Amino acid sequence: MVLGRFFGRDPLKEPARALYESVVLQARQPMFYDRCGVPDSVDGRFDLIVLHAFLVMNRLKKEPQRSSNLSQALFDLLFMDMDLSLREMGVGDVGVGTRIKTMVQAFYGRISAYESGLKEGDAALKAALERNLFGTTEASPAQLDAIAVYAKTVAAELAGQDMEQLLQGHVVFPALPEDLPGSGTAA
Template identity: 45%
Template sequence: MGVFGFFRRNRYEQLGYELYGAAVAAARDPWLYASLGVPDTLDGRFDLVGLHTFLVIRRLQRDPAPGPALAQAVFDAMFTDMDVNLREMGVGDLSVGKKVKIMWEAFHGRAQAYGRALDQEDEAELAAALARNVWRGQPDAGGAARLAVLARAQDRHLAGQDLTGGRVAFLPAAEAAGAAPA
């Protein structure tokens, strides 16, 4: 056993990173920014990564074991990535923890709001939550309503997939939103 043998990794860690990576890729679809008007800012990108990651975690939490453990691994991957990104952006070591905590709290609040709206099949509530978070309550020219349609379509699409192997396929954003590609 080498020096690093003492540090045992969670057996779902790699799968969590793979699923998180797919959520990030889906959140980076240029169509979301160009056609829906999602702000192409750090906050806008965080919100879309959070939305797509939430959908993966939501899906996994509904599965029997190892679903919940894998959901935790996806969550852990997201916030490890946020920590690394903050450090790469030059945020000082002493404030990274506080900033990650704020991001965690924001993600948690959004996940609760989005989950409640999806569970109740309340498109208006989901669009309102997205408008409040993604656009910070600013006019969105219908982007929040279209993003709500997209989120529901992705949620349904994910329901038919087995994610326990670390693979997830998101619908192309324009297709999920019910629009022709820009």
């Protein structure tokens, strides 16, 4: 693998890119913003990408000996894309480094909170989502319930997905339910 990177052929590049593209595509679903009240802002979009990246990485870490390098490649790609996005938004070189450092710290904090939330149950998961995903706005209890149900559903679905498929970059997120609790008006 090191030689592959040295000579320009990284076997993890394509699977990581495919996983990342799936994460971003899922995080861009209008339902999260229109019906679940996630802020349609730079922060809200970042937080939805982080939530979905966490869910994929959480699945990958169930077999770390096989997937830790792919998980790292996914992380690296996520923050290379964030770097590029900040530059496209006009943030200067000095500002990009500072913002990326802050985003990485936020990422690790959210990962820890979401891991604890999935382990400790609904109250902990909802608190983590409210603090992070809805940090700049106030979600209704029904919207918070909807996102918590969604996160648990995705975690359960990903747990059943074939690791070989994931290692090849194929992830399938469950269909977004049309009748999510709280899918009425935004907060």
